[in-house]
Structure formats: structure tokens, C-alpha cells
Amino acid sequence: MPVRRLPSNPNLDHLKYQAKDLLKERTARSPGAAQRIREFHPRFRRAADAGIFDAQLSLSDAQLTIAREYGFPSWARLKRHIEKPTLSDRLDLPHQERIENATFRRAVELLDTGDIAGLRAHLKQHPDPARCLRGRELLSKSNAVGIRR
Numbered sequence: 001m002p003v004r005r006l007p008s009n010p011n012l013d014h015l016k017y018q019a020k021d022l023l024k025e026r027t028a029r030s031p032g033a034a035q036r037i038r039e040f041h042p043r044f045r046r047a048a049d050a051g052i053f054d055a056q057l058s059l060s061d062a063q064l065t066i067a068r069e070y071g072f073p074s075w076a077r078l079k080r081h082i083e084k085p086t087l088s089d090r091l092d093l094p095h096q097e098r099i100e101n102a103t104f105r106r107a108v109e110l111l112d113t114g115d116i117a118g119l120r121a122h123l124k125q126h127p128d129p130a131r132c133l134r135g136r137e138l139l140s141k142s143n144a145v146g147i148r149r
Contacts, residue, residue, distance in 0.1 A: 004069050019062035040068035
């Protein structure tokens with residue numbers, strides 16, 4: 001879960017400086033830096049402060065930590081968001097509104113509202129809205145979340 005929000009006009013150079021500052025704080029054995037790394041870097045999830053301070057930590061490790069603090073899975077995704085933002089990068093939107101495939105997004109909206117008749121009609125018109133879920137699977141998922149047909 002992101003703990004920081006990107007400014008409306010984020011600057012990639014500023015974010016790189018944040019990563020370098022995090023490395024400096026870790027070198028200075030700052031408990032706050034160790035906590036940030038533990039919370040956001042998967043390799044250090046269970047590490048004690050001493051383990052974080054003694055580990056080899058690269059700039060890319062610090063960049064990953066910064067990216068995850070802002071809610072991105074990787075530095076590359078954060079960088080892409082800044083350079084060429086896409087709908088799925090818009091963290092200010094609810095999850096279903098970030099779905100880029102309009103057909104699948106509509107199926108999710110129908111599912112969320114409990115409109116099974118509308119979902120059935122939509123799936124007949126678009127039998128494979130996500131290219132990864134079949135209509136029957138989507139309908140069975142609707143039953144799993146308590147929506148009746």
C-alpha cells in the first residue's frame with residue numbers, strides 16, 4: 001500500500017535523489033531508513049535492522065523501495081508513469097476504472113453493480129472480454145461474491 005502520493009507533476013530526477021538519500025540514510029544506520037526498506041523491498045521484508053545495514057544495497061534496490069512507497073511495483077513502472085502515463089498508472093482512480101480494456105472494464109462494472117442480466121448480455125456480445133477469463137468463469141466469480149443470477 002502506498003504511503004506517499006506523487007505530486008501532480010512528478011520529477012524523475014527528484015525521485016532519483018530520494019533513492020540516493022535513502023542509501024545515505026541507510027549508510028548512516030538510520031532506523032527510519034531500515035524500516036522503509038523492510039516495508040517496501042521484498043528481499044528485506046523479514047530482515048532486522050542490522051541485516052539491512054550490513055547487506056549490499058544498490059541504487060536499484062533503493063529505487064525499488066522508493067517506487068513501492070509510491071504504490072508502483074517497480075522503478076520501471078514508476079518511470080513509465082512519469083514519462084508516458086497510462087490509465088492503469090492512475091493511482092488516484094479506483095481499481096476498476098484503471099482497467100484499460102473497455103470491454104472487460106464494463107463487465108467488471110456490471111459485476112460490481114450486481115447486474116447479472118446485463119452481464120450475461122454483455123458476455124454474449126463479447127464472449128471473451130478480458131482474453132483471460134471466460135464468461136462462465138466471470139459468472140461463477142459473481143456467485144463467489146454473493147451475487148445471485
